[in-house]
Amino acid sequence: MTASIGNALFGKISMENFNRLSSEVADLQSQISSGKNDPRPSADPMRAAKLSVVTEQSAAVARFTENSQLATDRLDQADLAMGELGNIVREFQQISIQAANDTLTEEGIAGLRAEALSLRTALKTVANARDTMGLPLFAGFGSAEPFAEGPQGVVYRGDGGRPTLRMSETATLATGLNGAEVFMSVPTDNDGTRSLFDMVDDLIATLSLPLQPSRPDHRVPNQGLFTPAATRDPVNLTFTLTGPDGSATISAEVMRGTPAVLRDAVNAATPGTGITARIADDGESLIFESRGDISVSNFIQPTAGRQPVASFVALDDAFVPNAVGVVLRTERMSSSHMVGLFGDAVSHAAAQRAEVGALGRLAEDHAGVLADRKLRMDQSIANLQDLDVAAAITKLQQLLLTEQASQQTFVKINGSSLFDYMR
Numbered sequence: 001m002t003a004s005i006g007n008a009l010f011g012k013i014s015m016e017n018f019n020r021l022s023s024e025v026a027d028l029q030s031q032i033s034s035g036k037n038d039p040r041p042s043a044d045p046m047r048a049a050k051l052s053v054v055t056e057q058s059a060a061v062a063r064f065t066e067n068s069q070l071a072t073d074r075l076d077q078a079d080l081a082m083g084e085l086g087n088i089v090r091e092f093q094q095i096s097i098q099a100a101n102d103t104l105t106e107e108g109i110a111g112l113r114a115e116a117l118s119l120r121t122a123l124k125t126v127a128n129a130r131d132t133m134g135l136p137l138f139a140g141f142g143s144a145e146p147f148a149e150g151p152q153g154v155v156y157r158g159d160g161g162r163p164t165l166r167m168s169e170t171a172t173l174a175t176g177l178n179g180a181e182v183f184m185s186v187p188t189d190n191d192g193t194r195s196l197f198d199m200v201d202d203l204i205a206t207l208s209l210p211l212q213p214s215r216p217d218h219r220v221p222n223q224g225l226f227t228p229a230a231t232r233d234p235v236n237l238t239f240t241l242t243g244p245d246g247s248a249t250i251s252a253e254v255m256r257g258t259p260a261v262l263r264d265a266v267n268a269a270t271p272g273t274g275i276t277a278r279i280a281d282d283g284e285s286l287i288f289e290s291r292g293d294i295s296v297s298n299f300i301q302p303t304a305g306r307q308p309v310a311s312f313v314a315l316d317d318a319f320v321p322n323a324v325g326v327v328l329r330t331e332r333m334s335s336s337h338m339v340g341l342f343g344d345a346v347s348h349a350a351a352q353r354a355e356v357g358a359l360g361r362l363a364e365d366h367a368g369v370l371a372d373r374k375l376r377m378d379q380s381i382a383n384l385q386d387l388d389v390a391a392a393i394t395k396l397q398q399l400l401l402t403e404q405a406s407q408q409t410f411v412k413i414n415g416s417s418l419f420d421y422m423r
Contacts, residue, residue: 082353093342100335138179154197205306216334217297220314244292245274
């Protein structure tokens with residue numbers, strides 16, 4: 001049996017082939033003009049799968065690059081803030097050194113107090129600094145202003161976190177410091193961990209009444225009237241008492257109207273100091289007596305805060321009941337102690353800024369790695385997307401020749417009749 005094809009079916013099949021060839025030619029011409037391979041998965045499933053993976057990785061690198069830029073910007077702002085903090089703390093250190101000068105005039109003290117108050121405002125401004133996006137630098141994960149005035153001074157309202165950004169699939173980077181660590185946790189040699197604002201308020205208190213005229217120690221010859229600060233509740237008072245025979249640490253519970261406890265503590269140390277004590281006529285004070293100088297120093301009273309703890313006045317052999325003595329303050333509020341505290345604060349600020357600098361360098365390192373990854377991704381995408389123009393032109397020429405030959409054959413066959421085959 002011999003199969004035959006009618007003219008109609010032959011024409012239909014030929015037209016379908018012509019359309020397919022025309023479509024291939026048009027697609028190839030479009031690819032050559034754009035310089036890109038056919039993006040459809042059906043054109044090359046393996047290439048499409050690879051391109052999808054590389055494109056996804058490239059998008060992730062772009063996100064990480066944006067994060068690295070945000071981290072760098074935020075850390076730059078934090079570095080500027082920490083530099084300003086260091087300058088402010090050094091200014092406070094200079095004020096504390098000048099305040100320790102016994103020859104300072106009242107005008108000089110007033111000037112130092114005014115400067116310290118101005119610097120305190122600047123310190124709070126730095127603590128509440130924000131980045132270029134308006135977010136606080138030292139609030140942890142919070143977005144509200146982290147430092148505010150409270151009944152006992154400046155308090156921290158942020159949290160203990162450190163904001164981070166992802167720098168790669170496996171690495172994150174802190175974009176700043178925590179305000180509690182920077183401003184509220186200054187390590188000191190003698191006071192443990194202190195709030196920087198608390199230290200500043202202590203310094204300002206020493207330049208203001210009633211502490212400004214007070215002293216951390218005082219010496220009198222032979223006789224002195226010692227009066228603890230009046231308290232309605234019992235408080236523990238500790239100080240160093242030095243006489244002709246040596247020194248002793250006196251510690252006793254004091255309260256208004258009960259000087260006997262302190263008297264007994266002083267007399268218990270008489271063998272080591274050469275100082276005796278007796279209650280004065282006012283029933284509140286003690287008279288210290290010895291055959292030489294009497295010195296009191298190193299006062300400690302945890303509840304004293306920024307108030308004087310006692311007074312001490314020299315007495316002649318004749319008792320002077322209305323004599324005004326030197327007001328005494330705790331060692332915590334002494335000028336030398338302040339100088340040491342702000343020396344610790346300067347070191348702390350420098351260490352915190354160094355940490356910010358280290359984070360900034362890490363951000364730059366991540367940015368460099370991401371730039372290299374982006375370059376490799378771009379090259380991979382280009383290799384998968386870019387067209388081999390020379391090969392495409394050769395294929396286009398082949399398709400055009402095939403199309404032309406097919407058309408000529410179709411015309412020749414379609415124009416023949418039965419008489420042409422009977423010849």
